Amino acid sequence: MVDAFQAERWRDFRRRADSAPAGVYRHHTHGWEYVPVHPFGDEPEVLARLNLRPEDCQTADAWWGIDGDATLLESGVAAAGPGPARLFAKPTPHPEGWVYLVAVFDAPFVTRAAFEAAMVRFAEAGFPAAPQFRLRWGDRPVQLPDAEPAAAPDPSPLGR
Numbered sequence: 001m002v003d004a005f006q007a008e009r010w011r012d013f014r015r016r017a018d019s020a021p022a023g024v025y026r027h028h029t030h031g032w033e034y035v036p037v038h039p040f041g042d043e044p045e046v047l048a049r050l051n052l053r054p055e056d057c058q059t060a061d062a063w064w065g066i067d068g069d070a071t072l073l074e075s076g077v078a079a080a081g082p083g084p085a086r087l088f089a090k091p092t093p094h095p096e097g098w099v100y101l102v103a104v105f106d107a108p109f110v111t112r113a114a115f116e117a118a119m120v121r122f123a124e125a126g127f128p129a130a131p132q133f134r135l136r137w138g139d140r141p142v143q144l145p146d147a148e149p150a151a152a153p154d155p156s157p158l159g160r
Contacts, residue, residue: 005097006069006128012096013070016063025062027116030123034064034073041109060110064101064119069128075103075110075118087121088143091135099135101127 016035017024025034039046041057058080064073078085085106092098103118125144127133132142 005095008096009070009098010065010068013063013065017065025112027119029116030120032064032066032119032123034062034119036060036062040112040115042111042113054109057109057111060115062115066119066123067128071099071101071128073101073103073115073119073122075105075115077109078104078106079108086143087118087125088141089122089127089133089135090141091137091139093137097136099128099133102141 013033013035017033020035023035025036026032027034038060039050039052039057040060041047041054047054047056059074059076061072061074064071083104085104087104088102089099090102092100101118101122103115105114105118107114121144125132135142
């Protein structure tokens, strides 16, 4: 059953995706749509256009539409971010009941491959419908059982 908050989150995601269709990515194996906010370190063409190096991609966030719901998946590297490598969900104060997902990688920079692997891990854990993801503001973040996100492939652009 779709609640009003879920429907609003989905509409918000669709507005983002529909307003800039060229910027919408599709997950390589599952086909989920997502809209990156920052570039990934394993996209040499994008990095060249932006005059960035892979090492500049210490964080990469994206709006992700999944199963008629949506979230912001925030990601970063452990050396620059909030603690050790792990995956967790956190509540937000937004009235629509947004739950943001966070992936922290033990890597020199965030790659699209690692980001998409984290998406799979969250989906396999039941996001968005599983009860552990029904967080409200004031609830504690929920960490996925395995502390280490799925192994990231070689982060070098030539490793693709």
